[in-house]
Amino acid sequence: MKNSLVLSALLALFWLLLSGHYVVFTLILGLVSVVLIVWLNHKMGISDEHTLPVSLLKRLPNYWRWLFVEIIKSNLHVVKKIWQPTLDIEPQFTTVSSPFKTNLVKVIHANSITLTPGTVTVAVDDHVLLVHALTKQTLDSLNSTKMNDKLTTLEKDL
Amino acid sequence: MILAITAIALLVAMAMTLLRAILGPSIFDxxxxxxxxGTKIVLxxxxxxxxxxxxxxLDIALLYALIxxxxxxxxxxxxxxxxxxxxSDEESN
Amino acid sequence: MWELFILYSSYTLLLLGSFLSLTFGLGLLRFPDFYSRTHAAGVADTLCAALIIFGLSLQSGFNLVTIKLFLILIFLWFTSPTSSFTLASTAYRSGYGIKNNSSKRAE
Structure with a gap:
């Protein structure tokens, strides 16, 4: 119930921002589409904590800010590697442990690794991610415990 | 002026991407x-x-990103x- | 004075974004195997898109256009890891480029 309410609020906001035409007819169309989508979501049984983690929403901005800085750092590294006159990369596969209980945080972990250039998640097992790394240095940044700490604090709320 | 330079840089990058699509070598490339x-087209x-x-x-760009x-x-x-x-069975979990 | 500052920072961001998009094209052509090329595509999907969209939003001022620009950016950042992961994992599961990193043959 709480999820459906949050979902309809978000959808209504999304519709209002994209539309830009605020006359009665289009507003009614928007209302109908919001109700239809929430009803379909409910009927498919996908309106729960997994599809819309409400309790996570207030912690996420903090995580995103940290992730943005990480993305900039690894971008600079990869850009440097691309412009080097002689190609100096050691592409390799490696495994990273993902000791999280919930699937959601595991997905966030895998996607954060993919989102930072230089590392791409290739396969997901129970508690192990298979990662392809571009260089030794990106490998080291993977193995630092910083990301795991951040994700553990995220998981506390779930 | 600067916008035109950005547009040209994006077009050059798109041409390079097309070259990679032609060269392959595999289907994944x-x-x-x-x-x-597609990402470049959105930008x-x-x-x-x-x-x-x-x-x-921008509406078209948003739609293109979705598609x-x-x-x-x-x-x-x-x-x-x-x-x-x-x-498939693996989708259920 | 302030408007000039905003305009020039917008230009800087746009030029940096153009540079990154060229970098991405170069990386896509230079890197030797498929998995390395996905890293080059990662540069274009993350920072290049962000810089160009930030640059454009500085020029538009604050209105619905800015919000649409940020929606595009958020959408790109949510979907690009999913499609990169699906691509890489499909390649991995079909056994492409695992035995040796040189990846001469495929399909």
């Missing part, structure tokens, strides 16, 4: 190139909308299983 090409549409002072282009995402997933799914809609 081609799908990667197609996906990256190009945004820049072009500002260049011609018609921000309506590009679905296309990549659909092609990969088709490539892997040979059919678009298949009942």
């Amino acid at each position: 081609r799908i990667l190139a197609a996906n990256a090409f 190009f549409l945004g820049v072009y909308g500002f260049l011609t002072e018609r921000p309506d282009f 590009n995402f679905i296309t990549t997933l659909a092609i990969l799914r088709f490539f892997e299983s040979g059919v678009l809609f298949v009942k």
